[in-house]
Amino acid sequence: MTVTADTFVQDWEDWYAKHQRVLGDPHGFLAITSLNWLDENPQRFPDAPGAWSTGPNGVVVELDPGEELVVDGEPVTGRHSFGVIAERASLYPKSGDAVIEVAKRGGNDIIRPRHPENPLRANFDGTPAYAPDPRWVATGVYVPFDEPRPTTVGAAVEGLQHVYDAPGELRFTLEDREFTLTAFNGHQPGTLSVLFTDATSGVTTYAANRSLSVDAPAEDGSVTVDFNRAANLPCAYTDLATCPLPPAENRLPIAIEAGEKIPTERL
Template sequence: MTVTDTFTQDWATWHEEHEKKRASAHGFLAITSIRWLTEEPETYDDVPGAWSTGPEGIVVSLAPGESLIVDGVEVTGRHSFGVIDERGGVTAAFGDAVVEIAKRGGNDIIRPRHPDNPVLVGYRGTEAYAPDPRWAVPGRFVAYDTPVPTTVGSVVDGLEHVYEAVGEIEFEVGGAVHSLIAFPGFAPGSLHVLFVDQTSGRTTYAANRSLSVDAPDLDGNVIVDFNRATNLPCAYTDHATCPLPPAGNRLPVAVEAGEKLP
């Protein structure tokens, strides 16, 4: 097997797992609504209870006959989920559905997730560019002395997110050096990049593209594998609060790699 064959097979395995996670029964394709909570309790047709928020955090008042499963325990009546941290969240179950209880952009929200949601049921996968080793670009991570709080916009008008930028990744494409501001990734030491390029709004999603980068080595070396650029939830549902890229993360080249428009 050649290096290219191995590269293609590794990519295919990775993308298959990514698609499985995306199309899971309670993934973001299952979201039926996003509710912005206020101090006034409100009921909704896709989740039990009357929901509100206040000084003690998110509260649900369940009517007789209604219940939720929270941490494996059935709750009835009035239940407080407490104050949720920014970008944090918990999940409660009811029937074959769940409800995400979270905070985004300083706002308390709930998002019911139903496995029979038509967006999920009708999902047939996301097309991607053919994997190409030339788009697995060597780069170098230059860390900031201290993390820099960085405010970015959101696909929701008026909503903002604040992330800690930890440095920049420098790399060469098309004979020119480019850089992308990086945030902490999900795995320890890894990096996360949000960007757009000259394919955005044409063959790829217009608002943002997401890319995970493995932890740099001791010299700061990384591989920026654009073949693994993915769509965020906002490419599929209106019930998302996805961040936009930092102002500097707009590449003047067409990155013809990774996932395309859904």
């Protein structure tokens, strides 16, 4: 194996190890114990303090005597308003060793308590994955749209939809075939994110979706599309996630035998 190949494998192993650490975080998605949809009627849930509701002024919690949340480092009691939460935003007030995620998804306000002792998280020992293989790395080009295109996609939760602004598309050749994928904005400025399925979906990889992060394009628009880093979204592990599904054009007809496989928890 050449030094270049050694570096390729080591870089992938570093990426994989970091990704598994994030999944196993004490307050990560595997720690979620319930998904609760809020309305104007105050509701109590067994895994979170307080009675929760929402309305035109945003999410409100009413804490009984003896109940407490820590918001931005400050303890709060009684009635507390979180205000109007932006779409896809989340707040994380603390309750003992747990956090109570307060969020908006698909236009709906929700809370998702996250407890480190949740068995899904406590028993997590990593995700099966294909061995890294350079054949699944393509050099492509990013083609921006004249204006971002609002793109509506389905969700892991039935009846829910997400709308993302797609800034452009990725064009590349893989297995001697040309492909185009709609790209969304990534977590870091300038980076891109792709949701896709392929012929392995539902066979060796999670059926609904996988995601791929792509570094910011070079000045000439060139990008590296490395399917070895195709990762599961939270819905691959838990039914308490609201993950988006890929747009129709991102359903690849070939078998991408790279990246993360179906989690052990779903086998």
